[in-house]
Each structure stands twice: as C-alpha cells, then as structure tokens.
Amino acid sequence: MEGRRPAPLLVGLEWIDAHCVIPDGFRRGRRWRLYDFQFRYLANFYLVRGDARWVPDDPVLGPAFVFRRGLLVESQKKGKSPLTAAHICLEGVGPALFAGWAGRDDGYACADHGCRCGWEFPYEPGDPMGMPWPTPLIQITALSEEQTDNVYDALRPMIELGPLGDLIPKTGEEFIRLPGGGRIDVVTSSAQSRLGQRVTFVPQDEVGLWTASNKMTKVADTQYRGLAGMGGRASLTTNAWDPSENSVAQREFESSALDVYRQFQQPPAHLSYRNKVERRRIHRFVYAEALRDHGGHIDLDSIEAEAADMLERDPAQAERFFGNRIVHGHGAWLPEGLWERTEADVEVPSGAEVTGGFDGSESNDWTAIRLETRDGFRFTPRYGPDRRPTIWDPAQWGGTIPRAEVAAAVDEVFSTFLVRRFYCDPKEWWSEIGEWALEHGDNVVVEWATHRIVAMHQALQRYVVDLTTGRSWHDLCPITRTHVGNCRKLARPGDRYILGKPSEHQKIDAAMADVLCHEAAADMHEAGWQPLKPKSRRAVVLR
Ligand SMILES: [Zn+2]
Numbered sequence: 096m097e098g099r100r101p102a103p104l105l106v107g108l109e110w111i112d113a114h115c116v117i118p119d120g121f122r123r124g125r126r127w128r129l130y131d132f133q134f135r136y137l138a139n140f141y142l143v144r145g146d147a148r149w150v151p152d153d154p155v156l157g158p159a160f161v162f163r164r165g166l167l168v169e170s171q172k173k174g175k176s177p178l179t180a181a182h183i184c185l186e187g188v189g190p191a192l193f194a195g196w197a198g199r200d201d202g203y204a205c206a207d208h209g210c211r212c213g214w215e216f217p218y219e220p221g222d223p224m225g226m227p228w229p230t231p232l233i234q235i236t237a238l239s240e241e242q243t244d245n246v247y248d249a250l251r252p253m254i255e256l257g258p259l260g261d262l263i264p265k266t267g268e269e270f271i272r273l274p275g276g277g278r279i280d281v282v283t284s285s286a287q288s289r290l291g292q293r294v295t296f297v298p299q300d301e302v303g304l305w306t307a308s309n310k311m312t313k314v315a316d317t318q319y320r321g322l323a324g325m326g327g328r329a330s331l332t333t334n335a336w337d338p339s340e341n342s343v344a345q346r347e348f349e350s351s352a353l354d355v356y357r358q359f360q361q362p363p364a365h366l367s368y369r370n371k372v373e374r375r376r377i378h379r380f381v382y383a384e385a386l387r388d389h390g391g392h393i394d395l396d397s398i399e400a401e402a403a404d405m406l407e408r409d410p411a412q413a414e415r416f417f418g419n420r421i422v423h424g425h426g427a428w429l430p431e432g433l434w435e436r437t438e439a440d441v442e443v444p445s446g447a448e449v450t451g452g453f454d455g456s457e458s459n460d461w462t463a464i465r466l467e468t469r470d471g472f473r474f475t476p477r478y479g480p481d482r483r484p485t486i487w488d489p490a491q492w493g494g495t496i497p498r499a500e501v502a503a504a505v506d507e508v509f510s511t512f513l514v515r516r517f518y519c520d521p522k523e524w525w526s527e528i529g530e531w532a533l534e535h536g537d538n539v540v541v542e543w544a545t546h547r548i549v550a551m552h553q554a555l556q557r558y559v560v561d562l563t564t565g566r567s568w569h570d571l572c573p574i575t576r577t578h579v580g581n582c583r584k585l586a587r588p589g590d591r592y593i594l595g596k597p598s599e600h601q602k603i604d605a606a607m608a609d610v611l612c613h614e615a616a617a618d619m620h621e622a623g624w625q626p627l628k629p630k631s632r633r634a635v636v637l638r
Pocket residue numbers: 114205210211212213214258
C-alpha cells in the first residue's frame with residue numbers, strides 16, 4: 096500500500112507484557128510491566144517502515160525497521176538491565192521480526208510457536224505482524240563481566256519464574272540454549288574470539304565506557320558488521336558519558352546517521368547538580384515514573400544518599416550516573432549554562448533573511464553551515480530529500496567530506512533563504528568559495544579566515560556578549576551544542592584568545608561556523624541591516 100505510515104510492532108511489546116516477569120525484589124515472579132520510557136524505547140526500536148515488504152522465504156531481506164540500532168541513555172538503577180533482559184527474551188523466542196501487514200482476522204498465537212501459555216494477540220487490519228527468528232543468536236556484550244552479569248542475572252529469573260520457563264527449560268551459568276538451535280551468549284572484552292558471527296541481536300551495555308583504548312570500539316564495529324550480514328540489530332544502553340573519552344555511546348549519539356534511534360532525556364540545564372535542593376529536582380525529573388511515589392521501584396532518598404556519597408569522591412561521575420547529564424571537564428569556553436539558557440525551538444520560514452557561516456574541512460575535521468536570522472536566531476538548516484542537517488562528519492562519508500553534498504546544501508540554502516552575507520573560512524575550500532562568490536556576489540560570499548588572532552578574538556568576544564545579553568539565541572542542534580561545549584580557550588599574545596579543541600576527536604567545527612554566521616550578522620547590523628523587498632520568493636515547504 097502506498098503512503099502507509101511507520102507503525103510499531105505492537106505484538107512484540109504486548110508479548111513482553113504477557114511473558115516477562117519481575118526478576119528480583121519483593122515482587123519477584125510477578126508480571127513485569129514496561130515503564131513509559133521502556134515502552135517508548137521499544138516502540139521506536141520496533142518501528143516498522145511504512146514501505147516494508149515481507150518476503151516469506153527471506154524475512155530479513157531489506158530493512159523492515161526504521162532504525163538500524165537504538166541508543167538508550169538513562170540514569171543508574173532506573174531499569175536498563177531488566178529492559179535489556181526483556182528485550183533479549185523477545186528477540187530470543189518472541190515476535191521480533193516483521194511478518195507482513197495484517198488482514199482481517201489475523202492474529203498471533205503462542206501455540207503456533209511452541210509456547211503453551213495460551214496467549215493470543217488479535218491484529219487490527221493494517222497492523223504490522225510479527226514472527227520469531229528461526230535461529231536467534233544473541234550476544235550480551237559489555238566491557239566487564241560485572242556488567243554482563245547485571246543483564247544476565249535479570250534474564251535468568253525472568254525466564255525461569257514465568258511462562259518462558261516452559262519454552263526455555265534450562266538456563267545455564269554461561270549461556271542459554273534456545274529452541275530451534277539458537278542461543279544467548281555472554282561476551283566481554285576478554286573473550287573476543289567468538290565475536291559477531293551470524294548474530295541476530297546484540298545488546299551492548301554501558302557503551303559510555305567502550306573506547307578505542309580498551310578495544311571496545313573495535314568490538315562494536317565487528318558486531319555491527321556481523322549484524323548487518325544477518326539483518327539483525329543492536330541495542331545500546333548506557334549512563335551519560337564523559338565527553339573527553341570519545342566512547343561508542345558518544346559516537347552513536349553525535350553521528351548524523353538518521354537510522355539510529357536515540358533516547359536521552361537530560362534534566363533542565365538551569366538546575367545545578369551541586370545545589371542540594373536543585374539536585375533533588377534533577378533526580379525527580381530523571382527518575383520520574385520509576386520513583387516509589389509514582390508507583391515505581393526507586394526510593395528517592397536512597398538515590399540522594401548514593402549520589403551525595405559519590406559527589407564527594409567524583410562529582411562529575413555522580414552527575415553523569417544519577418543526574419543523567421553529559422558533564423564537560425574544566426576550562427570550557429562559555430560560562431556554565433549559558434548555551435542551554437539561550438536555546439529555543441523555532442521554525443525559520445523559507446524566504447527569511449539570514450546570514451551564514453561556513454567552516455570547511457577535508458578528511459579529519461567536520462564541515463558545517465550555520466545560519467542566523469535578522470532577529471538573532473541561529474540554526475542548522477536542513478537539505479536534500481532526507482532533510483539532513485548541514486553538518487558533515489567525514490567518518491560518515493567514507494573518510495572524506497562529500498563536496499557534492501556540501502555544494503548541494505549551499506545551493507539549497509541560497510534558494511530557500513535570502514542570504515545577505517555568508518562568511519566562509521577559506522581553508523581547503525578556496526575554489527568552491529570562489530564559485531559561490533561568482534554566483535551570489537562577492538559582497539555576499541566573503542572569505543573570513545579564522546586563524547587571524549585579532550579578528551577572531553574580537554568575533555568571539557562579540558559572540559559571547561550578544562549571547563549573554565540576549566541579542567542572539569539559537570536552536571537545539573545537538574551537534575552544535577556538543578561542539579560549543581568542546582571549545583577551549585587558547586591564550587594568545589596581547590590578552591587575546593582563540594578557540595581550540597581539547598583533544599583531536601572532540602570537534603568544534605559547528606561552533607566555528609556558528610561564530611562566523613554571527614559575525615556576519617553582527618557586521619550586517621552594524622551596517623544597518625535593512626530588509627530587502629523580496630522580488631520573488633520561491634515557495635519551499637520546510638519539514
Ligand atoms: Zn506464550
């Protein structure tokens with residue numbers, strides 16, 4: 096059917112509800128219910144593409160799901176491990192695969208799949224239907240055994256104490272055999288030999304600790320390759336990470352890939368974790384439905400006590416673990432909270448007058464375009480049929496910035512908006528900038544070299560002052576936020592500074608483009624920015 100909307104594979108979520116039990120605590124063995132955040136995560140993980148087609152001989156031919164993998168960032172003890180355990184049950188013996196669109200009177204019956212619990216799920220016509228994997232191979236993967244234990248220790252009783260015990264009669268200490276020849280294995284950094292072969296589902300736990308130096312980045316990539324070959328998928332769970340470590344979590348969160356589902360709800364930025372009263376508000380926000388007084392399993396006071404304890408030893412860690420926040424190190428460029436205070440969610444209409452900033456690169460740094468409206472709102476425009484953001488990570492493009500993509504984006508920016516001035520750092524992009532200047536005028540497209548200390552220092556100062564005084568503000572672009580957070584002041588002679596990155600992998604290019612587009616706007620205002628009467632506005636519908 097044409098024009099069908101993506102729909103979650105609800106039968107899978109309902110199957111969890113009917114088969115998974117609470118693994119521990121006083122309510123052990125009772126029916127396990129998904130919290131809203133767990134439901135939301137799985138509903139997106141199992142979001143079926145509207146154009147998915149089921150080929151009975153090869154059900155995993157072509158991607159049926161919208162997302163290739165999921166990333167869930169949640170605070171300590173909120174329920175990531177039981178969620179992963181339930182997710183494993185579903186991928187092991189439940190309807191985790193797309194099996195076509197339901198017609199009238201279609202349904203899922205456990206009896207057809209070797210489960211004697213009697214559960215049935217009637218589909219609505221047009222629902223995506225589900226079926227189990229024929230031979231599921233699941234690898235629970237983490238850096239250490241302690242971490243895989245967290246998941247495995249929730250998984251075994253979840254199977255043994257409920258209806259799944261009938262379907263999976265034996266759960267071993269090391270691995271679990273599944274009916275039909277499938278199995279669930281446990282993999283850590285010390286046992287990498289069995290990695291990634293023919294896997295159908297890989298839960299990767301605590302990916303905030305997976306780095307190049309502990310070789311887990313390689314583990315992740317090997318597993319993604321194995322999954323791709325089988326049409327399988329990975330689910331990544333973690334606490335908030337330390338942004339100086341360039342972990343797998345950070346990489347997946349910051350990448351511009353559109354087929355990664357990311358769920359990470361950070362507490363309001365204006366609340367300080369060091370202030371006891373505000374910290375309690377942060378915990379209330381973060382733990383929300385999981386708190387006792389909302390019917391959940393978390394006692395707020397014990398979280399407070401644990402957090403206070405950790406705060407004394409490692410405040411950044413405490414804020415990441417219990418406050419669910421990415422905490423930057425010392426020496427950041429902008430005052431704490433300034434960026435978050437000046438965020439706004441605004442849709443800029445096509446035809447709006449803007450200035451632009453462009454920071455180009457070749458193969459190591461990123462390339463970015465940012466725009467600012469006449470009233471001081473800066474944003475990352477989107478381009479092309481997929482509405483991609485105009486920020487390019489070379490790693491996403493086979494190691495080199497895709498110049499044709501960038502050129503297409505610049506074209507679209509100029510045809511969508513009325514660009515009054517466009518400042519470009521010329522490094523490695525001289526010829527393209529020359530062409531854009533020819534096409535749009537050299538009073539509009541202007542080379543602006545960011546390595547000039549005096550000019551750059553002045554631009555940075557103007558930028559911070561205008562942000563502080565509310566003369567300029569910006570969108571919620573997560574990449575720009577990260578890049579701005581990465582910026583460090585590098586001292587230069589004459590009491591001046593420029594911006595630098597704290598380490599090679601912590602990029603700042605979107606921040607540089609942001610500074611350039613603001614400098615262009617500030618120069619326009621200085622020259623008395625009078626709106627042009629638009630001659631002919633092209634009607635472009637922005638999503
Ligand atoms: Zn059943």
